[in-house]
Amino acid sequence: MQQYFVDVILPIPVEKQFTYRVSEEEFGVIQPGMRLAVPFGTSKIYTALACTLHQNPPLLYEAKSIHEILDESPVVTAKQLQLWFWIADYYMCSPGEVFRAALPGTLLLESETIVLRNDDFQASETTLQDDEWLVYEALQHQPILKVTEVSSILDKKNTLPVLKRLLEKGVVRVKEEIQEQYRPKLVRFIRVAPRYSEDEALKELLDDLERAKKQKEVLLSLFSLSATTKKPIKLKELQETTGASAAVIKSLTAKGILEDYYLQTDRVTYSGKAVEETRELNTYQEKALGEVREHFRDKDVTLLYGVTSSGKTEIYVKLIEETLARGRQVLYLLPEIALTSQLIHRLQNYFGEQVSVYHSKYSNNERVEVWNNLLQNSQKTRIVLGARSAVFLPFTDLGLVIVDEEHEVSFKQFDPAPRYHARDVAVVLSSLHGAKTLLGSATPSVESSYNAKTEKYGLVGLTRRYGDVLLPEMELVDIKEKYRKKKMKGHFSDRLIEEIGESLSEGEQVILFQNRRGYAPVMECNTCGHTPQCPSCDVSLTYHRIRKQLRCHYCGYHMALPESCVACGSSDLDTRGFGTEQVEEELREIFPQARTGRMDSDTTRGKYGYEKIITAFEQQEIDVLVGTQMLTKGLDFRNVRLVGVMNADNLLNYPDFRAFERSFQLILQVAGRAGRTEKRGKVLIQTYNPYHQILQQASMNKYGDMLTDQLNDRKQFLYPPFYRLIKISLRHRNYHTVQEGANWFSGALRSHFDIPGWKRDYILGPESPSIGRIRNLYIKDILIKIPPSQNLKKVKNGIARVHKSFSAIAAYRSVRVSFDVDCY
Ligand code: ADP
Ligand code: ZN
Ligand code: ZN
Secondary structure, three states, X not given: OOOEEEEEEOOOOOXXXXXXXEOHHHHHHOOOOOEEEEEEOOOXXXXXXXXXXXXXXXXXXXXXXXXXXXXXXXXXXXXHHHHHHHHHHHOOOXXXXXXXXXXXXXXXXXXXXEEEEOOOOOOOHHHOOHHHHHHHHHHHHOOEEEXXXXXXXXXXXXXXXXXXXXXXXXXXXXXXXXXOOXXXXXXXXXXXOHHHOOHHHHHHHHHHHHHOHHHHHHHHHHHHHHHHHOOOEEHXXXXXXXXXXXXXHHHHHHOOOEEEEEEEOOOOOOOOOOOOOOOOOXXXXXXXHHHHHHHHHHOOEEEEEEOOOOOHHHHHHHHHHHHHHOOOEEEEEOOHHHOOHHHHHXXXXXXXXXXXXXXXXXXXXXXXXXXXXXXXXXXXXXXXXXXXXXXHOOOOOEEEEEEEOOOOHHHXXXXXXXXXXXXXXXXXXXXXXXXXXXXXXXXXXXXXXXXXXOOOOEEEEEOOOHHHOOOOEEEEEEHHHHHHOOOEEOOEEHHHHHHHHHHHHOOOEEEEEOXXXXXXXXXXXXXXXXXXXXXXXXXXXXXXXXXXXXXXXOOOOEEEOOOOOOOOOOOOEEEEOOOHHHHHHHHHHHOOOOOEEEEOOOOOOOOOHHHHHHHXXXXXXXXXXXXXXXXXXXXXXXXXXXXXXXXXXXXXXXXXOXXXXXXXXXHHHHHOOOOOOXXXXXXXXXXXXXXXXXXXXXXXXXXXXXXXXXXXXXXXXXXOOOOEEEEEEEEEOOHHHHHHHHXXXXXXXXXXXXXXXOOHHHEEEEEOOOOOEEOOEEEEEEEEEEOOOOOHHHHHHHHHHHHHHHHOOHHHOOOEEEEEEOOO
């Protein structure tokens, strides 16, 4: 008898593919890339991905039958599969982990999935089949159901297809990992209460107000405003035209004469049409574009090193235009946070509805839409603008990949697996499609510059700002000296105060950069020196003044601010260090009339949190914006003249081989926000070490010198780009178990790599990382430096062999081991 099988990828961290039995009929229908509902273990159901069809029964186990085929055609392309296997192989994780990271949640139903009633569902219930109706009805009685509960309601195993149909019909929703409420931007409007619409009532009212002159004036202005504009009147407009104080309007509302109401105004008033011609390039941009094209003839990747505001985006736009003309797709990757509506609008103006956005803060449904449009090679996804996870999308004919701000750390995913670097994956994705990749940055990463230097990548420079706007003037302020001479107010030097004052008096805006959120990192007892710690992580709790809390930034633990020291009972508590909150507070004391705002991950939660602050700053409702590195990301504000770096030293002192490179990049990127128009901007950098090499290089924009120094250091200390790094992390609840396990692991590695060409200092550790315990798991890291002479694949195989022996030891079976290739 003929037997039929399919090998599938399951969305779990197992290395192998699993084989399932299918019928002859199913065998004829299934294609690689289709989703199948399959049973797993005793009771689980997973969405699996079909990979290979064959007729060989597995040798070691009896193949189970699949439950059902979920798709009529593949939802994952052959090229995607190829890329995912490459990622699994290169980053030492399982294809299932890549599969899980790649698919939007709604495409990955499984027994743990939770479904909710969709309250927007309005279609008549008669459109539902019997089994669909049962689920629908159950959801009228309870708001959420687990997939396993759905199984018992339907009294059958094949629940995923039913849920899939319900999802498609909009009857149910899948609970999202990030519960994101859609909060459209609401604007406050004001009108005269309806009961005064009768002439009679109005006349009476005006008579009544005879003695309240101001109120009467406001009312009359409101009438004339509505008569002329024939539009709803914003509260702000009314205040501006009448010059009335908030109190006057308030008393009118209190009397019920005026009333407030809110209307939703979408920021995006986008018609779907391209409304703008792309810009004409200036001679420098034109030359750079020519050089990029020239490099693309014989190189797949080119690095565009263009100072901030040199007009890189307009060069990308020209390349996009050319690629679209050839009928091919474009992927434009950006760090999540730089993916602002500023840029989205700019591209939509040029390319209309051919632009789609893919972003982790978007809902599942929005993401699935982009996915499906790409599969169908729709006109709506000719250009996909996305954050790092966009590399997983089903492109059919990619012609160009742009990675803007290529130096950004946020392209790297640290946890969970796959621990990939989106820039590097993009290069591979691009080559699978025979496409070209352009990396862009004002401060390229050392590794990309090195690839350019060794001619693996092309290199194009653009050193003038557009419109010949000068790069800002940089000034280093020695705060050690300032403290000594008592010229500091809080954390503000006299120079900074002077410059802020000047900018404010000229009506210009200011950005202050402080590399820490919260009020002050820690709270300390002045009597005994005790600092409150997180109970599950080895870190001090951070002091948040506004919420009056101590919080852990690693696990979210928080407690109310203690009144006295938990160790000695003293009430003499103090704060050490300082963060964005404190900078803002001091600023308000020094400049009480200035309107201040703060941008850090506390104030930008949610899909629109970030937008709100940016919009307010753009519209000059904020004079001084205080923020963390979020401020460095490709924002284009017109009216900022001054940028202040509150303390450059805490950048430099970070324990990482890239600390200097990062400091240089951060300083130049924040500086790049200043003076983007005719008037020259100014950057003040406060530091205890004004003669530090990196600060000197940053303040003179000597990228080349920084690069040379860094390359020398890296070579000497065996770091990338010369040596490759793989970090192995072991985690366990019990300190001794992880300690012994890590010793065993590193010992086994050392003897495995006791081969010619290896030196002892290629394997470091085990060591506790700077945070030695997170969420109650103790951590030990082993770092492997791989010399260029060694074959990377062979080294990884060696590590995998050691890992296998390790897992076979009973005492270590519960130790979690993870690999991070290119862990920086
Ligand atoms: P970068 O991405 O290099 O920081 P942008 O592309 O954002 O720089 O350009 C900086 C500013 O100069 C933007 O406001 C942009 O609109 C303007 N600009 C750049 N190139 C042109 C051009 N060719 N014509 C008109 N304006 C331009
Ligand atoms: Zn104490
Ligand atoms: Zn914690």
